Amino acid sequence: MPHTDPEDRTRDRSRTEDAILAAARAVLIEKGFGGWGVNAIARAAGCDKQLIYRYYGGLDGLAEALGTEMARDIVTALAAVPVPQLNTYGELVAAMIDAQLHVLQGHPVMQRIIAWELSEANDLTRAFAAARSQALLGWFTRVKGDIATPPGIDAPAINAVLIAAVQQMVISSAAIGSFAGMPLAEPADWERLRMTLRHLALAAYDAREPAK
């Protein structure tokens, strides 16, 4: 029976490609970028490491694939933000911050990649950071056209600071479960952070923030 069903073939390139990609994610999540190598990934994927070189061109190509996935996930998350309902600049920023917090918190691969960027400066990590910046800034410039930018305020800097806080808090929570004495484990902790970020965004932009 030479013509077997593609589903239960023992030799299926696309299947092993998926297995390698999944293993690449799993190893990155479990061991971090320090333990992210061909041997560990091949072991986790249950195949020979040679296939990583054949199908992805080695670690670099595999990392690129993860970066592409990450950028796509950010775009997807931002696309779900209900922009038309936001009528002030502060509300828009608060929504963006909220989306960023949400997607990053549920995305351990992105968390590891960000920690990677912060630890090693090379072409790969620079490409990671650029992809995320582009996804964020692209969405924002595309959306802010509808809403007036407050005058006399350094909006890009404030937005960068808020995004930076989100990143640091989420990455720190994954590593040690808290930050500067503020616990980051229970859902209530995250709600507290969410409210704080919203408060800051509104206080920075909208003259009178609504009572909470």
Added chain:
Amino acid sequence: MPHTDPEDRTRDRSRTEDAILAAARAVLIEKGFGGWGVNAIARAAGCDKQLIYRYYGGLDGLAEALGTEMARDIVTALAAVPVPQLNTYGELVAAMIDAQLHVLQGHPVMQRIIAWELSEANDLTRAFAAARSQALLGWFTRVKGDIATPPGIDAPAINAVLIAAVQQMVISSAAIGSFAGMPLAEPADWERLRMTLRHLALAAYDAREPAK
């Protein structure tokens, strides 16, 4: 001549101890924690790695020494903050944030250690994070007694968010020179960040921030 001057001895324990510690800092700064190991440090110190084990008890003891130095540097930097001149809670927080930004920006070892904390969760990195948190919170609780805490505001959360932003921006600048499209290289960039953080702190706490 058995009684040589201690200054030009070839065999001087305290001298090599200092050399090892300096090499530990240098290697951490240059290669990051991924390349921070006994072989590289001994090579940089110009001595045998055996001495690292003898004098510091291995990598763990050496890392502890670096952590102790870091905590001491934070305390020193905070001690220079002119607390008596600050009469509002927002001003106090702004001064703390400013001190934190200043010390971290001039402390590449601390930058690497923070990136380390964000990448690996073990007893060592947890001890690092705890030491920094303790230095910060200890100073703050010791100082805030003089100034009334604004009611109805989650001050610890806001402070944590601002500190988190500082950390993320500085670490990111060291790694890729910018963050979310905001350049972080020239002194003017840092002044811009400084002003933004101050604006946020005052907007969050003091009802009417002074005109800039």
Added chain:
DNA sequence: TGCACATGTCACCACCCGGTGATATTTGCC
């Protein structure tokens, strides 16, 4: 059927790592 190719496996290489025991040399005291 037979043959070419795609797919997967294995063995091996040089290199670096952390760690340790044995050994050499200097120092300082008696």
Added chain:
DNA sequence: GGCAAATATCACCGGGTGGTGACATGTGCA
């Protein structure tokens, strides 16, 4: 001077890494 201890060096171990060439086996087409 002599001798013990402190200081420093060397050689080696097992193990892990990224990378590569040779080989085996399943697949699908002529």
